[in-house]
Amino acid sequence: MSKQANKLSRNDVVKTFVRWWAATHWNTSSERLQALGVCAALSPALEKLYTDKEDLKKALIRHLMFFNTQLNWGGIIGGATLALEEENACGEGVPEEVIVGFKNGLMGPMAGIGDTIDWLTLSPIVTSLCLPAAQEGSVMACMLALFAFSIPATIVGYYLFNLGYKLGRDSVTTLLSSGIVNRIINGLSILGLFMMGVLSASLVKVSTPLAIVNDVATTEIQPLLDKIVPGLLPLLTVLGVYYYLEKRGNKYMTALIALIVIGLVLGTLGIIK
């Protein structure tokens, strides 16, 4: 890479990361999703790289195209894009299609990895570990739920953004081929499912006040159920909802309304409590 006047300093890279991290998701539009955010995050660096107004215009326009990824793991795309733009500006002449194609090609995979690890697995696990203490009114648990996720996740994001900048185009291939991603996902999935069992057992509250009355005695149903399988009703509730979502696709709304109606009707009639 030829070293010319307007190379980015270490400071520029860090500042771009901060902008990327702080605000890229702000104006997620229905049309081009994170496009505006990406352009705003990269724009100060682009201004520094492209002293020629025409080049700057082209650069701004190409980063206003559709973009959507998980920004934390996708930070590696942000960093690499910065490196590509620098290469382009400093005389290497990276074709515009390469820069745009690079972003478009990798935003999907990085969204998949990032969402799976951060938002779908790590996030609910940290939350569920803190939840029981919060139910007893612990403010500490609430704060822990934030920081125990956010601090490590931010460090990963910062690392990946810098890795992206350092390795340029090769960076994502390096990450994808290392196999560590699958190990993380496997471990977190097991812990996550285990915790869902733990929480279902302690937080889903449903039992029946019904009793069979005959001439001789009154037999309450709930103690009988507890003898067969403890927590049968909460377990069936969770499995029922799971089965429904599995069969019908993620019809969250329908499941929600159905639960409300069932709970309201059976609860009002005194069949469950």
Added chain:
Amino acid sequence: MFIKALLIGIFYWISKWAIGYTFGVRWSNLPMVMAPVIGLIMGDVKTAVIMGAFIQAVYLGLVSGLGGVVTVDKSLATCIAIPIAIQAGLAPEMAVTLAVPFGLLGTITNNIYKIYASWLTHKADTAAEEGDAKKIRMLHYWGAAIGWLPLALIPVTIIVYAGPDLIANLLAAIPDSVVNGLGVVGGLLPALGFAMTIRVIGRKQFLPFFFLGFFVIKYFSLSTIGASIFGIILAITYVQLMGGRTDVEAS
């Protein structure tokens, strides 16, 4: 009371702004993290935290905003349900029942915002053609702050201000058995949160671990923290033995 309502409105406005991907997006989607702040404003932190935890359980597996699709506005649900429930003296289960409809209503404001964001993006196109990078940044940073004023700050302030009386009157008017039914709903709804999480984790071959977790609690009455230690040990052991493989058959 108006000042409190206004502060809640401002808090919701800041939450929609969501500064910092791993911080802002995290806490603005977590009722239990928002709850202490709301409690501080309303003057009852402990009750707010307990309510926040109940609302949290319902939304646990519901990841909103993936691919830009907001399914439920958890932040709106929290910012309205907790203040109103505290003012009207409702039980935590009732706060959950109150939170749900507002969470759904939030999808409307969020979708309106996305259309507004498209308009901002078009303005940015024009700025880009003029090579005006500064204007693009202005549109992006200030556009978000201004856009959420009428969609977040104003409606929430009004609802929190007027809500408690309405809810108290409404609850007084409906029969006790139905109020009980509403409480039952609050106890059932976390099941949706957990079922959703099982779905999003999406590794069916690991489902036995769900049952293990469930019955460890039911038979041995461990604390949740205690149980989670076993969960962590299990997860590490599995990864050490099996690595990143996902198909159990291949072992």
